[in-house]
Amino acid sequence: MRCLAIIPALLALAAPALAETCPPAPDLEPRKSELLAAVRAAETELDARLLTNEMWELWTTAPDATAQEWLDTGIERRAAYDFEGAVNAFDALIDYCPDYAEGYNQRAFVNFIRQDYQTSLDDLERALELSPDHYAALTGKAMALYVLGDQPTAFTVLRRALDMNPWLPERHMLPPEMQPQSGKDL
Incomplete structure (x- = not known):
């Protein structure tokens, strides 16, 4: 157990020395475009969930083994409720x-759980700058805005996410006048 506490500290120390060595992320755009089109056209919520799972596989494919290790460690630490280790x-x-982008998105999720909503929003903004079609990051942004009391903006952002994936579970948060006119969302 003691060794697990040391891992985040070692990761933090190693990062600055390696900052220049991250390769570009693999080109996943063709598959991502296919999945975005497929999830918009999905006939059932189950089909959309399966496609979203594939999208998560793309989003969480890090540029190299080192980045993948840090991503996986952060996700594992979050799952173990070790939010400091995850961050x-x-x-x-x-x-x-x-x-x-996924580094920012995942850190935003941990900060959302920790109820540090503004820090979460800052990371989500960066994630969306890097990956504008990241509908999970858009949904996270909508949730943070909602909790911070900015419901009109939250609903607008959620509507943008629903334009990419009309099956998002958060779709039911929209007021009736903002609900899509598709049978999928009713």
């Missing part, structure tokens, strides 16, 4: 790969 791993990932 440390995601900090190291972002230091190493500052242009990898």
Whole structure:
């Protein structure tokens, strides 16, 4: 157990030395475009969930083994409710790969859980700059805005996410006048 506590500290120390070595992320655009089109056209919620699972596989494909290790460590630490360890791993990932959107998205999720909504929003903004079609990051942004009391903006952002994936579970948060006119969303 003691060794697990040391891992985040080692990751944080190693990140600055490696910051220049992150390779570009693999080109996943063709598959991502296919999945975005397929999830918009999905006939059932189950079909959409399966496609979203594939999308998560793309989003969580890091640029190299080092980045993947930090991403996986952060996700594991979050699942174990070690939020400090998770943030440390995601900090190291972002230091190493500052242009990898999922590092910001995952750190935003941990900060949302920790109820640090503004920090979460800052990371989501960066994730969306890097990956504008990341509908999970858009949904996270909508949730953070909602909790912060900015429901009109939250609903607008959620509507944008629903334009990419009309099956998102959060679709039911929209007021009736903003609900899509598709049978999928009713």
